[in-house]
Amino acid sequence: MRAIWSYLSYHEPWAMGTVRALSELPVGTAGVVESLDLPDAVQHHLMHMGFVPEARVVVVRRAPAGDPTVYSIDGFEIALRRETASSIVVRATEDL
Amino acid sequence: MSSCCGTETIEITTEQPRIAGKLQTVALVGPPNSGKSTLFNRLTGLRQKVANYPGVTVEQHTGRMKGIGRADLLLVDLPGIYSFDSYSEDARVTVDVLKGEMPGTPKPDAVLLVLDSLHLRRQLMLAAPVLALGLPTLVLLNMSDLMESRGGEVDPLALAQELGTPVAKISAARGVGMDAIAQFLQRKSGEAEALQGATQPQRLELPVMGNARSYRQWATGISSRTRYKAPLSSEWTQRIDSVLLHPVWGPLTFLMVVFAVFQAVFTIGNPLSDAFGNVLYALGDLVGRFLGHGWLQSFLVNGVWRGVASVLVFLPQILLLFLFIGVLEDSGYLARAALIADRFMRTIGLNGKAFIPLLSAYACAVPAIMATRTIENKRDRYATILVAPFMTCSARLPIYMLIIAAFVPNRPVLGDLLGLQATALLGLYVLGFLAAVVTARLLKSSILKASSTPFILELPQYRMPTLRSLAMRLYDRGKMFTQKAGTIILSVTVVLWVLANVPFHTTLADSLIGRLGHLIEPAIAPLGFNWKIGIGLISSIVAREVIVGTLGTLYGADPATQALHLQAALRHGMTLGGAMALLVFFAFAMQCTSTLAIVKRETNSWRWPALQFAYMSVLAYLGALATNQIILHFLR
Numbered sequence: 001m002r003a004i005w006s007y008l009s010y011h012e013p014w015a016m017g018t019v020r021a022l023s024e025l026p027v028g029t030a031g032v033v034e035s036l037d038l039p040d041a042v043q044h045h046l047m048h049m050g051f052v053p054e055a056r057v058v059v060v061r062r063a064p065a066g067d068p069t070v071y072s073i074d075g076f077e078i079a080l081r082r083e084t085a086s087s088i089v090v091r092a093t094e095d096l
Numbered sequence: 097m098s099s100c101c102g103t104e105t106i107e108i109t110t111e112q113p114r115i116a117g118k119l120q121t122v123a124l125v126g127p128p129n130s131g132k133s134t135l136f137n138r139l140t141g142l143r144q145k146v147a148n149y150p151g152v153t154v155e156q157h158t159g160r161m162k163g164i165g166r167a168d169l170l171l172v173d174l175p176g177i178y179s180f181d182s183y184s185e186d187a188r189v190t191v192d193v194l195k196g197e198m199p200g201t202p203k204p205d206a207v208l209l210v211l212d213s214l215h216l217r218r219q220l221m222l223a224a225p226v227l228a229l230g231l232p233t234l235v236l237l238n239m240s241d242l243m244e245s246r247g248g249e250v251d252p253l254a255l256a257q258e259l260g261t262p263v264a265k266i267s268a269a270r271g272v273g274m275d276a277i278a279q280f281l282q283r284k285s286g287e288a289e290a291l292q293g294a295t296q297p298q299r300l301e302l303p304v305m306g307n308a309r310s311y312r313q314w315a316t317g318i319s320s321r322t323r324y325k326a327p328l329s330s331e332w333t334q335r336i337d338s339v340l341l342h343p344v345w346g347p348l349t350f351l352m353v354v355f356a357v358f359q360a361v362f363t364i365g366n367p368l369s370d371a372f373g374n375v376l377y378a379l380g381d382l383v384g385r386f387l388g389h390g391w392l393q394s395f396l397v398n399g400v401w402r403g404v405a406s407v408l409v410f411l412p413q414i415l416l417l418f419l420f421i422g423v424l425e426d427s428g429y430l431a432r433a434a435l436i437a438d439r440f441m442r443t444i445g446l447n448g449k450a451f452i453p454l455l456s457a458y459a460c461a462v463p464a465i466m467a468t469r470t471i472e473n474k475r476d477r478y479a480t481i482l483v484a485p486f487m488t489c490s491a492r493l494p495i496y497m498l499i500i501a502a503f504v505p506n507r508p509v510l511g512d513l514l515g516l517q518a519t520a521l522l523g524l525y526v527l528g529f530l531a532a533v534v535t536a537r538l539l540k541s542s543i544l545k546a547s548s549t550p551f552i553l554e555l556p557q558y559r560m561p562t563l564r565s566l567a568m569r570l571y572d573r574g575k576m577f578t579q580k581a582g583t584i585i586l587s588v589t590v591v592l593w594v595l596a597n598v599p600f601h602t603t604l605a606d607s608l609i610g611r612l613g614h615l616i617e618p619a620i621a622p623l624g625f626n627w628k629i630g631i632g633l634i635s636s637i638v639a640r641e642v643i644v645g646t647l648g649t650l651y652g653a654d655p656a657t658q659a660l661h662l663q664a665a666l667r668h669g670m671t672l673g674g675a676m677a678l679l680v681f682f683a684f685a686m687q688c689t690s691t692l693a694i695v696k697r698e699t700n701s702w703r704w705p706a707l708q709f710a711y712m713s714v715l716a717y718l719g720a721l722a723t724n725q726i727i728l729h730f731l732r
Contacts, residue, residue: 045183061341063341078555
C-alpha cells in the first residue's frame, strides 16, 4: 500500500546542496545533518547520541501508526517523533 | 585551545591524591545497553537485573569483585550515560557517583569503561569525558566476539596508543577477557602503592569538554586512525522489525502472543498448580496425622499451612508470566513496544518512554517505579509513578486465579484459542490498564500538566534470549515468591490464627477476628463481601497475595468449610456478584506497602503515596460496589 502510494505521489527531485527537515525525508533515503534547532537540554542529549552536524542519517522505518520514525545513525537505531525530527535540518547525500 | 571543534591538551597524572593512593573502588561506566551489568554480575558473582533495552540499571549497585578473586575491591555498577549532562534522573546518579557526591558510595579510584564494540565509533564519544576524569581507566570493548563474527575489526593496541590507556577485548556474556581486567587491577593496585609521591604525567589529546561535535570528530578520527571496521548490521533485526513494526502484522502478532500467554496460564499453569496444590495439602495432612487432634495440629495444619500453601500453589502461573516477561525484555522487543505505543501514549499525555516502566509493572510495581528515572520530564515521571500500580502486577495473580477458577466456567470463546477463564483474566488486565490510562489523562490535564517532551528512544538490536538468563530470572522470581510466602504471609497467618482462637473455646464468629470482621461487615456488605473477605482486605494492605493466605486460614479455621479446598469453600460463602466485585476491587486497590514506600522514596514526600492510596482505595470501593449492584439487579 505504502509502496504504491510512494510511486503515485510526486516527489520533488532532491538536488545536491539543498536542505530540508529530517522529518520530510521518505523512508529508505539518507541525509547529512546540517543543523539542529531544539531546546538546549534536548539538543545536547541528541547530539551526544550522535545527531551532530556532518553525521549521516538513514530513515529506516515508521512506527505502525506512522509516527515516530526510526532513524539509523552510526549504526544505531533511534526513534524520534515528527515534531523533533522537523527541527533537524539535513542536506542531500549522493549515496544511500 | 578553546575553539568549538578543536582539541585541547590536558595534563593527566596517574597518581591519585587520595588516601595513600590505594585502589579500593572501581566504577563501571559506559553508554546504555553496553553490557555493564552483565559484566558486573560476572565480576562480582552477584545477580543484578540485565535485559536488552537501554535503561535497565537506574541506580548504583555495589559488590565485591569475588568473581575474579578480588574481594578486597568494591565494584560499582552505574546507569548508562551518553554524556556527563545529567539529562535524566538515572544519568544524574552516574555523574554524582563519579564526582564522589553520592552518599553511601565511595568515590571510585579507577574506571572500567565498557563500550559496545559493534558501534565503537559513537561509543568512543563517551571515552573523552571519562578519560578527562583522570582516573586510571581500562577500556573494555564488549561483545567483541559478536563484532568479529559479523566481519568487524578493531585493533586494541592501536586504540590503546591513541587513548593513552589500556584497551581489552572482552565478552561479558561469555566471560571472555576477564583475565585482562584482573591484570589491570593487579597492576593498578601495585602501581598505586609503588608510585606514592611520584607522578607520571601523560599527554593526551582530548576534545573540548562538553562539546558533542568535537567529541564526535575526535571519536571518528580515532576510529579511522586505528582502522576500526564496523561490523555488518544485523539483518535479523531488520527482518524481524519489518514484521513486528508492520502496520498490520505488528499489532496482530502482538495480540496473538498475548492471547497465547493468557491461555497458557490456564492450560499449562492450572494443571501444574493443581498437582502442586495436592502435594502441598497431602504434605499438610501427613504432618497432621503425626500431631493428632489438638491445638498444635489445628495451628500448624489448618492455620499456618493452609494459609501459606494456598498462596504457594500459584507458583507455576507466576513463573509462566515471568518467562513471558523475560523473553519480552531479553529479546529487545520492549523498546519496540514503547515505539508502537508512543502515538497512543501521546493522546493520554504521557511519553512513549513511560511505556517501558508501565510494561515492567506487569511483573511488579516497585522496580517499575524505579525505572521511571529514565523519563526526563519530572511531571511525566510523577504521572507514570502514580499510575504504575494500576498495571496488573504478579501479586494480583493468586487472587485473580483463585476467584476465576472458582466462579468462571471454562467455556471456549474463540474456539480453542481462548477460553472464558483466560478472557476474564485478560479483561482484568485491560481494566487495570484502562484505569491507568484514564488516571494519567486526568493527572496530565490537572495537577501534572506539562508541555510535551520529545520522545527519544534508542532501539537495541534483537538478541536471542539465552536459556541460562531465562532460567536465572525464573529461579530468582520463584525464590522471591517463596520467600514472601515464608515470611510475610506466614507471619500474617500466624497472627490471624491466634486472633481466630482467642478467647479459647469459642466459635470462629465469637473470636476476636470474628468480632472485628462482623464490626466492619456493614461497610462491605453492599459490595457482596462477607466478613472473612473483609479481614482479607485489611490484611492484604501489607501485600496483595496475603488475602489468599488469609482466606486459606479463615476458611480452614471454620469447621463448616475445613474439609473443602479453598475454591469450593469460597463458593460456599460468596455470590457471583461478590466474587466479581472482589476482582474489580483488586484491579484498582493499592494493597502494597512496598509500593507506597518506594513512591515515598522516589518522590521524596508522603504527599504522593498518600494521594495515591486514597484515590485507589476510593476507586476500588466504588468499582466493587457498582459491579456487585449491577450483577445483583440486572443479571438475575
